[in-house]
Amino acid sequence: MTKAWLLRYLFLVSLASAAVAISWWSPVRKFVEPMAYGGPVVKGQVRQEIDCRVAMTGKTLVGLVFGQSNAANFGETRYRPRKAVYSFYAGRCYAADDPLPGAAAFGGSVWSRLGDKLVESGMFDSVIWISIGEGGSSISRWTVGGDLYDRLMGAVENARGHKLKITHAFWHQGESDRVAKTSEMDYRSMFLRMVEGLRSAGVDAPIYVAVATYCYGKESPDIQRAQRTLVNVERKIYSGPNTDELSSKDVRYDDCHFSDSGLRRHADAWFEVLKRSSG
Structure with a gap:
């Protein structure tokens, strides 16, 4: 390598290092796309991709679903919808076959x-x-x-960037905060800060909060109260189902996550909530 080439090489390396440093210290928020646990391909099975424009009608529910395992893919059995039910991930729409891409684990979903x-x-x-x-x-x-x-803000931004307006948000979480002994006041405060972030990001959809604390035979009255008292019509925060009531052995295959019959009853409970709210 000649001296001229060596100097050029060192110059390019210094430029690259400077670019990395600028990126590292940049004050601009970098939104993170949710991890594709399911992804477009699951164990060799290719998902059916659907044009999002075709999936949309004047009566389409675009639901943001978030929380912990029982809001993800930890159900005992997978399900393949028979109707026009889709999953949006990384700018594309797919048939909403379990496991849903973007959420954790490889099992079934409510x-x-x-x-x-x-x-x-x-x-x-x-x-x-x-x-x-x-x-x-x-x-x-x-x-x-x-x-x-x-992850939450990244999902919102990705949807907006592809002209998907979130019409409903569903929150199912609380089991881990039972273990952590989070106080009622702290739970409410953290939830409301999260909601403020969603509203600032342009999500004006109603947010439904499930009562969800049960796992391995235990519940949390403090978290249950927090979830119930978060309901505020002016803030468009509404009651979701009380899934702590679904705690028998036949609906929780491991005494925490939902069995096949538990997933059906969980879905029934959410359906009744939406049916009442639309009436």
């Missing part, structure tokens, strides 16, 4: 089942899920400053 119920009832023509649940996640990870807050 949302695929709920989607069929909503379309079959005539309440909606089609359903598009944006699923970003993370197993074992506490609310501190979802609120402003938490690592999953970036």
